[in-house]
Amino acid sequence: MINNNLPKHIAIIMDGNGRWAKRRGLSRIRGHVRGVDSIREITTACAKRHIEQLTLYAFSKENWSRPRYEVEILMRLLKRYLIRERPTILDNNIRFTAIGQIEGLPKDVQKEIAINKEESKSNTGMVLCLALNYGGRAEIVDAARGIVADALDGKVSLSDIDEEVFKRHMYTSNMSDPDLLIRTGGDMRVSNFLLWEISYAELWVTPVCWPDFRKENLEEAIRDYSARERRYGGLIE
Numbered sequence: 001m002i003n004n005n006l007p008k009h010i011a012i013i014m015d016g017n018g019r020w021a022k023r024r025g026l027s028r029i030r031g032h033v034r035g036v037d038s039i040r041e042i043t044t045a046c047a048k049r050h051i052e053q054l055t056l057y058a059f060s061k062e063n064w065s066r067p068r069y070e071v072e073i074l075m076r077l078l079k080r081y082l083i084r085e086r087p088t089i090l091d092n093n094i095r096f097t098a099i100g101q102i103e104g105l106p107k108d109v110q111k112e113i114a115i116n117k118e119e120s121k122s123n124t125g126m127v128l129c130l131a132l133n134y135g136g137r138a139e140i141v142d143a144a145r146g147i148v149a150d151a152l153d154g155k156v157s158l159s160d161i162d163e164e165v166f167k168r169h170m171y172t173s174n175m176s177d178p179d180l181l182i183r184t185g186g187d188m189r190v191s192n193f194l195l196w197e198i199s200y201a202e203l204w205v206t207p208v209c210w211p212d213f214r215k216e217n218l219e220e221a222i223r224d225y226s227a228r229e230r231r232y233g234g235l236i237e
């Protein structure tokens with residue numbers, strides 16, 4: 001049976017900004033700047049396509065290990081993105097949210113995240129979720145801590161702990177799992193992204209670097225997804 005549906009939730013590992021720039025003899029930073037254009041185009045395209053949720057991996061916990069200069073510029077670009085793209089979010093009825101250890105981001109970035117969340121909270125269209133200072137293992141550890149805290153408070157007992165309880169403690173507790181995981185830049189790895197949530201996601205990797213990724217590329221991924229058979233370990237008659 002062919003899965004003719006649109007993915008409800010698309011997650012993207014936006015990779016290859018640095019290589020895109022290097023190939024053009026530009027600094028890595030130019031790649032990050034151009035990457036913002038791709039974010040705008042893909043966000044709008046997904047909203048118009050009635051995708052329910054788009055989750056974008058924008059900054060991992062491991063990305064702090066990059067040179068200080070690059071990290072500082074990334075944080076500055078992130079702040080600028082959050083301010084400049086506010087009208088795009090609001091005009092497209094998008095509800096903005098973020099996952100990751102947000103408290104570990106610079107205060108001025110946290111402030112803009114809070115404004116975007118607040119101003120878009122009544123929107124009824126697509127959910128746009130940015131993964132920031134995000135790590136998949138950290139998310140699982142944070143969930144385990146939350147569960148232990150509940151257990152110490154007597155709110156949960158050992159025999160109650162199941163996948164549902166875990167799910168409720170994940171950053172993504174109120175979201176569906178991604179149906180389609182796209183990675184640009186060609187590397188065949190998940191780089192600590194949504195480890196719990198992607199257990200049955202369909203993977204689609206393209207060599208196209210993120211700054212070159214356009215809505216035609218997105219359509220190609222969606223078409224490929226629609227033609228796949230999702231079996232979840234079972235059999236289809």
Ligand code: IPE
Pocket residue numbers: 014015016017018019020058059060063074185
């Ligand atoms: C993705 O592009 C952006 C972030 C991780 C912030 P990269 O900066 O990883 O680009 P490459 O992979 O080095 O080309």
Ligand code: IPE
Pocket residue numbers: 013014015016057058059060063187189191
């Ligand atoms: C994944 O890209 C993280 C983001 C896109 C934010 P990386 O460039 O950090 O991943 P690796 O280093 O290739 O695994």
Ligand code: MG
Pocket residue numbers: 015016017
């Ligand atoms: Mg990379």
